[in-house]
Amino acid sequence: MLLSEQAGRSAAAKIPRPATLRESVIEAIQELIVSGQLKPGQHLVESELAEMLGVSRQPVREALQQLSGEGWVDLHPGQGAFVHVPTVQEADQLLAVRALLETESARLAAKHAGKDGVRRLRELCQGGIAAVEDDDVETAVALNSELHALVTALSGNSVLAELASQVARRVRWYHTPVARQRGMASWVEHSQLIDAIEAGDDNRAAKIMREHTEHTRASYMEQRENEPVEPAPKPVRRRRPRTPYAR
Known part of the structure; x- marks a missing residue:
């Protein structure tokens, strides 16, 4: 053959x-x-x-x-x-899509996570709480991304996981400036989410994730309103020097 x-x-x-x-x-x-x-x-x-x-x-x-x-x-x-300076509109649209994907991820994770999945989620959450207490924003942001990625992986839906991964890095870009502002509240919400996943309460898990992602979106919008980013300068057209007429 x-x-x-x-x-x-x-x-x-x-x-x-x-x-x-x-x-x-x-x-x-x-x-x-x-x-x-x-x-x-x-x-x-x-x-x-x-x-x-x-x-x-x-x-x-x-x-x-x-x-x-x-x-x-x-x-x-x-x-x-x-x-690139993200416009408020494009950030809002991407964070809205993220909310849809991750809300469904949380709902499915509550059905499929299992004990090992819950254990790994709690380890990430404990690490994130420690990072916030140490004011280590970089580590907190990285662990936040890992936790959300794990929730999506635990959903058992590979298509959903692939779609979520496509927006994950840009979500981290938008999350970084507000990570300190969100602080411990974000990790309290993570802990509540894990409790709902462990209990197998898919409706509660979805509700917590939806509210959690909305809090991040609202924080980003507030931050942009208070600290607007100046766009890059527009290109300047340079006139060509005139060629002197031959005499």
């Missing part, structure tokens, strides 16, 4: 390939943006990024082009690259 015929009958395991340099640079720049080390509207200088990441300018240039297409970076002719 030909290999092509065998492949058609059963899916072969894919051989993992190492990330290219460009992909690694894209990942690194996204993390710098999500963590707040690169601020919305900040000018991104290729040479500075290349030096920071220990690479040449070429993969940085390629990464910025791709990140521009994905909405992380804005490219302005004559000005350069800038960290």
Whole structure:
């Protein structure tokens, strides 16, 4: 039997390939943006990024082009690259979609989590509470993302998990600026959510998650209202110098 015929009958395991340099640079720049080390509207200088990441300018240039297409970076002719400034509308829309996905995730997790899943959720929650007590925002944000990802994984719905993962990083970008403001209240809500999941109360788990995601959305909107972000400067058109007439 030909290999092509065998492949058609059963899916072969894919051989993992190492990330290219460009992909690694894209990942690194996204993390710098999500963590707040690169601020919305900040000018991104290729040479500075290349030096920071220990690479040449070429993969940085390629990464910025791709990140521009994905909405992380804005490219302005004559000005350069800038960290994208999310509009209030796009943030609101994404956080609304997140609420729908994660509310359903919580409802299903209450049916399928099991004792081991609940144990792992509680470990993450305890770590998050400790991070808040230590005022370690970076760790708290990372553990928050892990906890939400685990709830989705415990839902048992792989399509739901894939959709949630597509918006997870951008949600973390929006959550980081308000993590300290949300503080311990966020982790109290997480604890209540885990209690509902452990009890198998799917309706309560969904209700808590819906309210929890709404609190984060409201905090982000309030933060944007109180601390508006200035957009990147608009490109300046330069007039070509006039060519003197021949005499």
